[in-house]
Every structure is written in C-alpha cells, then in structure tokens.
Amino acid sequence: MTVSKTAAADPARGARPARKEPAETAAETTPLQMGELSELLGYSLKRAQLKIFEDFLRCVAPLQLTPAQFSVLLLLDQNPGRNQTEIANTLGILRPNFVAMLDGLESRDLCVRMRSTNDRRSHILMLTDKGRAVLSRAKKLVAAKHEARLNELLGSANRAALLEMLATIAREF
Amino acid sequence: MTVSKTAAADPARGARPARKEPAETAAETTPLQMGELSELLGYSLKRAQLKIFEDFLRCVAPLQLTPAQFSVLLLLDQNPGRNQTEIANTLGILRPNFVAMLDGLESRDLCVRMRSTNDRRSHILMLTDKGRAVLSRAKKLVAAKHEARLNELLGSANRAALLEMLATIAREF
DNA sequence: TATTGTTATACTCTATAACTATA
DNA sequence: TATAGTTATAGAGTATAACAATA
Numbered sequence: 105m106t107v108s109k110t111a112a113a114d115p116a117r118g119a120r121p122a123r124k125e126p127a128e129t130a131a132e133t134t135p136l137q138m139g140e141l142s143e144l145l146g147y148s149l150k151r152a153q154l155k156i157f158e159d160f161l162r163c164v165a166p167l168q169l170t171p172a173q174f175s176v177l178l179l180l181d182q183n184p185g186r187n188q189t190e191i192a193n194t195l196g197i198l199r200p201n202f203v204a205m206l207d208g209l210e211s212r213d214l215c216v217r218m219r220s221t222n223d224r225r226s227h228i229l230m231l232t233d234k235g236r237a238v239l240s241r242a243k244k245l246v247a248a249k250h251e252a253r254l255n256e257l258l259g260s261a262n263r264a265a266l267l268e269m270l271a272t273i274a275r276e277f
Numbered sequence: 278m279t280v281s282k283t284a285a286a287d288p289a290r291g292a293r294p295a296r297k298e299p300a301e302t303a304a305e306t307t308p309l310q311m312g313e314l315s316e317l318l319g320y321s322l323k324r325a326q327l328k329i330f331e332d333f334l335r336c337v338a339p340l341q342l343t344p345a346q347f348s349v350l351l352l353l354d355q356n357p358g359r360n361q362t363e364i365a366n367t368l369g370i371l372r373p374n375f376v377a378m379l380d381g382l383e384s385r386d387l388c389v390r391m392r393s394t395n396d397r398r399s400h401i402l403m404l405t406d407k408g409r410a411v412l413s414r415a416k417k418l419v420a421a422k423h424e425a426r427l428n429e430l431l432g433s434a435n436r437a438a439l440l441e442m443l444a445t446i447a448r449e450f
Numbered sequence: 451t452a453t454t455g456t457t458a459t460a461c462t463c464t465a466t467a468a469c470t471a472t473a
Numbered sequence: 474t475a476t477a478g479t480t481a482t483a484g485a486g487t488a489t490a491a492c493a494a495t496a
Contacts, residue, residue: 136359140416141348148440148447154369155446156446171320175317179314223496224454224494265438273325277329362476372477372478390478393477398476
C-alpha cells in the first residue's frame with residue numbers, strides 16, 4: 105500500500121551532482137508517510153475538489169467566472185422567472201450571502217432582478233442577453249478544456265461513474 | 278436525462294388536503310431543473326465533500342476533532358520527529374495557518390512542540406500519550422460510523438473505486 | 451403573523467508580507 | 474543570505490439575527 109515514489113526509485117538520481125529543484129533546495133527530506141490518510145475518503149475528496157476548482161478557474165479565466173457564479177448562471181438559464189430564495193436554496197447558498205453575489209453578476213450586466221407583479225416582495229431573476237452569451241462561452245470552455253481534461257485523466261466511463269457516486273453522496277448521505 | 282421527481286409523480290398527492298411540510302409551507306413550488314449542473318463534476322464534488330465533512334464531524338463529535346485536526350494527528354502518528362513545515366506542507370496547510378491549529382492541539386495536550394537539537398529553528402512535533410489515545414478512539418469512530426455508512430451507501434467495491442479516482446485527481450490533475 | 455430581500459455581523463479558511471531567531 | 478516559526482492582516486466563504494416592505 106501507499107506506493108511511494110521514493111528517492112531511491114528516481115532514475116534521474118546520480119546523473120547530475122546537485123539536482124536542486126526549487127522546492128528541495130536545502131531539505132532533501134524523505135517524503136512523509138501518508139499512512140491511513142490514503143484510506144480516508146474525505147481527505148482525497150477535499151484535495152480533489154480543490155484541484156478541480158483551481159482548474160475550473162483557469163479554464164474559464166477569460167470570462168472571470170467562479171464555479172459558484174457559473175452554477176448560478178446555469179440555473180437561471182434553466183429556470184427563468186424564479187426568485188432569489190428559490191435559486192439560492194437550490195444551490196445551497198444562504199439568502200443573505202446570495203445578495204452580494206447577485207450584486208456582482210448584475211453589475212456586470214449578466215442578470216437582472218425584476219420585482220414580481222404577483223408578489224411584490226420577490227425579485228424575479230433573469231439572464232440578460234450578455235449573460236446568456238457569457239454562459240454559452242463558459243459552457244464551451246468548460247467542456248473543451250476542463251471536462252475534457254478530466255475525461256483524459258480518468259476515461260469517459262470512469263468519469264461518469266465518479267459523477268454518479270458523488271451525486272449519490274450529495275443526495276443521500 | 279435529469280430524471281425529476283415532479284409534483285405530478287408524487288403518490289402522496291391528493292390523498293391529504295394540505296400536506297404542509299416545514300420547508301414548503303407557502304410556496305408549493307415546482308422543483309427547479311438542475312439541467313447541466315447535474316453533469317458538472319465540480320458541483321457534485323463540492324456538495325459531496327460538504328456532506329462527508331458534516332458526517333465526519335457528527336461521527337467524531339465526542340472527541341471534538343475536525344477533519345483537518347484528525348489528519349494532523351494521523352500524520353504525526355505515522356511521521357514522528359518531523360517539523361511544522363514538513364507536516365503543514367504535506368497536508369497543504371500554509372505554515373502561518375498551521376500555527377494556530379497546533380496551538381489548539383497542543384493546548385489540549387494532544388501533541389507537543391520540541392526545539393530540535395540539530396537545528397534550533399525547527400519545532401519537532403510529537404503526539405502525546407493523550408494524543409495517541411484520542412487518535413485511536415477517533416479512528417475507531419471513523420471506521421465504525423463514518424466509513425461504514427459510506428460503504429453501506431456505495432458498496433465496498435464502489436467506495437474503493439471512488440477513493441482511487443479522487444486520489445488520482447488530487448495527485449495528477 | 452409570515453415571507454422576501456436586505457443589512458450587519460461574526461467566525462472560519464485561506465493567502466501574503468514581514469518580523470525573530472537561528473543557520 | 475536563507476530558513477523555521479511566528480505575527481499581523483486581508484480576503485473569501487459561511488452562518489445567524491433583525492429590519493423594512495409586502496403578503
């Protein structure tokens with residue numbers, strides 16, 4: 105278990121006198137044993153999530169969208185005419201925290217709040233034309249760069265299996 | 278796609294006059310369409326991660342350990358004699374942020390910092406007897422409650438496959 | 451009285467610069 | 474000069490209470 109790329113297994117060793125990579129200038133330490141951490145699902149889950157979000161941000165950087173913002177645009181596109189509470193609840197965002205988020209999107213002209221005529225307390229949310237255009241471009245970037253890279257790493261079938269298991273945990277755990 | 282438990286498909290409908298669950302007192306709204314959000318791995322990954330961490334906290338609540346604290350104790354147990362920088366780097370914790378975390382563990386007498394005799398700048402970290410005892414109890418709780426519940430939901434083989442894919446992403450993505 | 455959007459606020463995480471003591 | 478631990482600080486993300494407008 106815990107396969108380990110030990111220093112001794114590195115073929116580049118001994119060829120050059122002092123390899124000096126930026127991260128190992130002085131220490132030359134043996135890598136730590138992950139031990140039972142390797143078996144803890146939550147640990148790998150968290151580390152994987154950070155990697156995925158980092159890559160998402162890189163891939164969609166030209167459009168300046170965070171994963172959370174992208175999820176809001178996607179949801180607004182699929183569910184026109186819903187109010188803030190409905191959108192926020194669906195995404196697991198608390199209503200107070202959704203206000204600043206919407207302010208950001210609205211100030212960039214990606215969506216608009218409109219007072220509902222039925223219930224004047226509610227703000228109906230809609231994508232603007234620009235919002236739809238940005239979303240469309242974002243989807244293409246995500247598919248072509250982000251998800252494609254995942255498929256490359258895991259294979260299409262494994263990626264689908266992974267998604268299904270994660271959705272199951274998110275839904276039923 | 279996007280299977281949908283629509284209101285019309287709910288067999289409980291029409292039987293009782295006004296079902297009034299706490300979450301749907303007034304709205305009686307159709308559930309939103311998740312749409313392409315269901316296909317976005319990062320989204321399910323994040324939601325799953327939150328669920329897993331919540332459950333971890335519940336399961337190990339008697340010992341008052343967060344996932345991050347548990348990971349530190351595990352790593353200290355497997356790697357005695359390492360310093361703060363080494364432990365923090367391995368866990369992806371920034372050194373400045375690791376200080377307060379260690380303060381917490383040390384004030385609870387779960388680990389100790391000792392000045393290294395070789396390099397008096399370094400703090401060697403070690404579990405205390407109490408730290409080992411708490412870690413041992415925590416491992417039992419995690420195995421018996423947390424991981425067991427995951428196995429129940431996914432099945433042992435699927436759980437292993439999930440772990441491997443997440444580790445792959447964490448390592449190589 | 452209850453709900454929607456909002457403000458204020460607080461607490462946790464995370465990230466960076468800079469200090470000190472050692473090397 | 475560089476490194477280990479530390480401090481200070483700032484920014485996200487998340488959580489709760491309470492208010493005004495409306496129902």
